[in-house]
Amino acid sequence: MLAYTARRLGEALLVILGVVIFVFVVSHLLPANPAKVWAGSKSSNEQVERIKEEYHLDEPVHKQLYFYLIQLGSGDLGLSPVTNNPVFKDLQRFAPATLELALISVFLGSIGGIYLGVISAVHKDSWVDQLSRVIALAGVSLPLFLLALLAQLLFSFSLNWLPFAGRIGQSVASPPNITGFYLLDSLISGQMGTFVSVLRHLALPSLLLSFSSLVRITRITRSSMVEVLSQDYVLTARSKGLKERMVIYRHALRNAISSSISLLGLTLVYTFGGTVVIEVVFGWPGMGRYAASAIHTLDFPALMGFVLVVSTVVAIVNLIVDLMYGVMDPRIKYA
Amino acid sequence: MRSKSILVSILVVGLLLVGASAALARSMKTPADTFVWDVYGPPESIDPGMNDSSVGERVLRSVYGTLVMNGPQGDEKLYPGLAESWEVAEDGQTFVFHLRQGVKFHNGNPFTADDVVFSFERAIGIGRIPGQKLDEIANIETVEKVDKYTVKIVTADPSPSLLRHVAGTPASIIDKEWALEHGDEGLSGEPAPYISTHANGTGPYKLVEHKPREFFRFERYEDYWNGWDGEHVDEVRLRIVPEYSTRLMELLSGNADYIDVSKSNISDVQGIDGVKLDMSGLGNYILLVWLNTETEFLQNEKVRQALNYSFPYDRILNVAFRGTAVELDSVIGKTVYDYPKGVEWYDYDMDKAKQLLEEAGYGDGYSEPLTMYYDTGRSARKKLGLIWKQELAKLGITLNVRAQDWPVMAEKVSVGDFSIYASGIWSTYPAASGYTYQFKSSASGSGGNYAFLKNEELDELIDKAKTELEVENRVKTYRKVHDRVKELAPVIAVNQNSAFQVYGEWLKGVEYYPWGQLRFYDVYKEG
Numbered sequence: 001m002l003a004y005t006a007r008r009l010g011e012a013l014l015v016i017l018g019v020v021i022f023v024f025v026v027s028h029l030l031p032a033n034p035a036k037v038w039a040g041s042k043s044s045n046e047q048v049e050r051i052k053e054e055y056h057l058d059e060p061v062h063k064q065l066y067f068y069l070i071q072l073g074s075g076d077l078g079l080s081p082v083t084n085n086p087v088f089k090d091l092q093r094f095a096p097a098t099l100e101l102a103l104i105s106v107f108l109g110s111i112g113g114i115y116l117g118v119i120s121a122v123h124k125d126s127w128v129d130q131l132s133r134v135i136a137l138a139g140v141s142l143p144l145f146l147l148a149l150l151a152q153l154l155f156s157f158s159l160n161w162l163p164f165a166g167r168i169g170q171s172v173a174s175p176p177n178i179t180g181f182y183l184l185d186s187l188i189s190g191q192m193g194t195f196v197s198v199l200r201h202l203a204l205p206s207l208l209l210s211f212s213s214l215v216r217i218t219r220i221t222r223s224s225m226v227e228v229l230s231q232d233y234v235l236t237a238r239s240k241g242l243k244e245r246m247v248i249y250r251h252a253l254r255n256a257i258s259s260s261i262s263l264l265g266l267t268l269v270y271t272f273g274g275t276v277v278i279e280v281v282f283g284w285p286g287m288g289r290y291a292a293s294a295i296h297t298l299d300f301p302a303l304m305g306f307v308l309v310v311s312t313v314v315a316i317v318n319l320i321v322d323l324m325y326g327v328m329d330p331r332i333k334y335a
Numbered sequence: 336m337r338s339k340s341i342l343v344s345i346l347v348v349g350l351l352l353v354g355a356s357a358a359l360a361r362s363m364k365t366p367a368d369t370f371v372w373d374v375y376g377p378p379e380s381i382d383p384g385m386n387d388s389s390v391g392e393r394v395l396r397s398v399y400g401t402l403v404m405n406g407p408q409g410d411e412k413l414y415p416g417l418a419e420s421w422e423v424a425e426d427g428q429t430f431v432f433h434l435r436q437g438v439k440f441h442n443g444n445p446f447t448a449d450d451v452v453f454s455f456e457r458a459i460g461i462g463r464i465p466g467q468k469l470d471e472i473a474n475i476e477t478v479e480k481v482d483k484y485t486v487k488i489v490t491a492d493p494s495p496s497l498l499r500h501v502a503g504t505p506a507s508i509i510d511k512e513w514a515l516e517h518g519d520e521g522l523s524g525e526p527a528p529y530i531s532t533h534a535n536g537t538g539p540y541k542l543v544e545h546k547p548r549e550f551f552r553f554e555r556y557e558d559y560w561n562g563w564d565g566e567h568v569d570e571v572r573l574r575i576v577p578e579y580s581t582r583l584m585e586l587l588s589g590n591a592d593y594i595d596v597s598k599s600n601i602s603d604v605q606g607i608d609g610v611k612l613d614m615s616g617l618g619n620y621i622l623l624v625w626l627n628t629e630t631e632f633l634q635n636e637k638v639r640q641a642l643n644y645s646f647p648y649d650r651i652l653n654v655a656f657r658g659t660a661v662e663l664d665s666v667i668g669k670t671v672y673d674y675p676k677g678v679e680w681y682d683y684d685m686d687k688a689k690q691l692l693e694e695a696g697y698g699d700g701y702s703e704p705l706t707m708y709y710d711t712g713r714s715a716r717k718k719l720g721l722i723w724k725q726e727l728a729k730l731g732i733t734l735n736v737r738a739q740d741w742p743v744m745a746e747k748v749s750v751g752d753f754s755i756y757a758s759g760i761w762s763t764y765p766a767a768s769g770y771t772y773q774f775k776s777s778a779s780g781s782g783g784n785y786a787f788l789k790n791e792e793l794d795e796l797i798d799k800a801k802t803e804l805e806v807e808n809r810v811k812t813y814r815k816v817h818d819r820v821k822e823l824a825p826v827i828a829v830n831q832n833s834a835f836q837v838y839g840e841w842l843k844g845v846e847y848y849p850w851g852q853l854r855f856y857d858v859y860k861e862g
Contacts, residue, residue: 030743032742042464044471044781044783045779045781048781048782050462084531085528090547093547149580149581152580156588165576170572174546281578281580282581285546285549296742
């Protein structure tokens with residue numbers, strides 16, 4: 001198990017390096033003029049030339065990549081030429097906001113999805129199953145930004161239950177910066193008012209963002225549960241007189257869940273994609289918006305920083321998912 | 336089963352519609368002593384030596400101070416700011432400022448001539464847009480401390496617009512001691528990252544909290560040198576809400592007092608109870624269609640003139656821009672104080688267009704299709720292109736209209752890889768020179784002269800106008816500049832944008848400053 005984990009970690013590092021090199025090369029090959037964009041549209045020719053020189057933009061791509069990797073090797077993510085902020089500091093500020101949102105969404109989506117999937121499978125073709133099918137259809141066919149706007153219209157504008165935008169109410173004090181996760185930080189420091197405000201701000205965006213993972217996991221769980229429930233050992237378990245709950249959650253789900261778990265890594269990737277939309281609609285100060293504006297301004301150091309964080313998180317989650325197979329299914333051995 | 340799922344869908348949609356129609360009456364829900372402004376995006380930096388965004392400008396205006404201050408639109412006077420008075424030498428090159436005494440920065444440090452010298456030299460040293468304005472455009476040569484409360488600025492040439500530059504945010508005065516404490520090396524070109532997100536000025540509001548890309552919170556600075564007579568708010572919150580629909584809902588529900596609305600959404604906010612749409616101002620942005628004079632077809636002056644005659648100005652103004660812009664008579668914005676009144680641009684006249692093309696040898700049109708680029712997302716410019724395309728077709732010219740992202744366009748304009756580009760220019764100070772310098776040969780390509788026009792006579796005229804000390808003479812020279820530009824026709828002068836402000840009716844004191852946005856100090860609330 002240890003050897004396996006070590007090997008997978010090594011592979012994950014290679015994947016991350018590959019992603020970094022790929023994105024670096026592709027973004028630098030664009031027929032664009034970053035120096036002009038950084039200098040501002042009203043800049044003079046001299047300013048543009050000066051910036052080109054300062055950031056080695058005249059050098060060939062492989063040389064620029066070499067400079068970047070050397071810098072990365074020394075643990076430096078560089079300085080954004082647009083904001084003049086160290087990229088590391090920016091990411092420290094914006095990554096927790098996105099991770100908090102994404103992780104809560106994936107958590108809500110998986111728990112809800114597995115539960116809904118089980119219920120639909122058990123009550124196959126009943127109204128519960130049909131309702132979950134409608135939700136699934138809505139989930140894949142309604143664009144996220146439309147759903148988000150409709151939800152805002154209903155819950156924030158008309159009913160006035162939840163705030164429109166932002167990460168925290170402006171009349172409450174921000175939590176101390178311990179982990180960067182507001183929920184956790186406000187709990188640790190015992191600021192209950194802040195905790196409630198953060199929760200209220202998280203409610204809509206995280207629920208909406210969890211929708212696509214919920215839908216996927218529901219459908220996968222349902223179909224594998226339906227299959228498992230028709231197998232002989234389930235019949236045996238039932239004929240032994242086990243309680244139905246026991247049969248479903250201990251015997252059947254355990255065998256059906258591995259396909260849902262393998263979906264988890266993929267779900268996280270989709271969720272990261274969705275955060276960009278949610279962050280814009282809900283004014284969420286996260287990494288998605290940071291990366292989007294980095295693309296618009298060709299802010300290479302910021303863009304690469306974002307790629308590094310996302311690829312690392314996805315690699316780690318995939319590793320955890322692989323290790324979880326073994327925990328869930330004792331037949332799987334790691335060698 | 337299907338009927339059931341349809342039923343459920345109808346139910347959900349119905350619920351949402353009921354929710355929407357139950358919209359609450361528009362009323363202020365923000366605290367009466369707090370002004371809440373939802374803006375479209377974050378400033379990249381709030382360092383006066385780095386800022387190049389309008390949101391940054393709003394912050395700088397209220398947090399920092401300048402030696403001289405501009406009035407709102409329509410008021411051409413200059414007002415004393417951190418300088419109580421000033422003298423201009425006869426040569427128009429030496430300016431002496433007498434500084435206000437007893438002024439303190441927000442952190443308590445005293446304001447002196449050292450801060451002024453430092454702020455100017457720092458912006459120039461950093462060498463970004465703000466520095467360029469002071470250095471290359473205002474032609475500042477030296478900024479000297481005469482004594483603790485006197486500063487002398489000397490320019491390379493006579494600079495009649497210098498005071499206008501000194502009133503702009505690039506000339507914001509920052510606390511030297513504070514900047515150095517935070518590791519600033521601005522004088523050698525290395526600004527401290529700290530100053531990109533923090534501020535310490537002498538303005539009416541101090542920045543007390545800044546969560547980048549989320550919000551700014553400002554509080555009234557009790558020791559502001561201009562005092563707090565009259566009505567003002569105690570607190571200002573500037574929230575970054577990138578989605579327009581969210582901003583609109585915030586305003587309609589009373590959770591925001593003032594919101595940013597883009598041109599294409601203006602019709603949404605017209606005629607809503609409790610929401611004020613003020614369109615009385617005129618912006619400083621003029622839209623031009625650049626004709627690349629280095630391409631085969633467009634290098635011919637007569638062809639460029641013909642294209643100007645083929646442009647249906649009125650139809651484009653009414654159909655593509657729908658009242659969000661006004662006609663333009665020159666390549667100089669109408670809001671500058673030395674505007675050459677009475678000048679006129681081309682009119683739509685297809686007969687003249689045809690005649691000119693014939694004279695140029697293109698009586699049957701041009702075989703190669705032309706492409707007009709515009710910046711992605713600018714729908715009015717797309718419409719402009721599509722309307723113009725029909726006119727050009729009558730002349731035997733094919734026009735393709737294509738959107739392009741700015742980073743890619745930035746490369747195209749630097750190497751001249753395009754024939755036509757619809758893109759505006761704006762001046763960052765209220766003088767004509769802020770527009771005309773983009774027509775100089777030295778600005779060809781990346782520098783803003785996207786027509787790659789190179790004409791020595793025009794260069795000389797532009798320089799002469801800029802340094803003319805008497806306003807009357809200057810206006811006369813600008814008239815000559817206009818005539819020459821019109822004849823050379825490197826652009827089509829499309830229109831100048833109207834400025835609009837959208838806010839709750841409870842907000843009072845809103846003034847429009849085309850050269851530096853709404854000021855927090857002016858506004859207060861009723862009810």
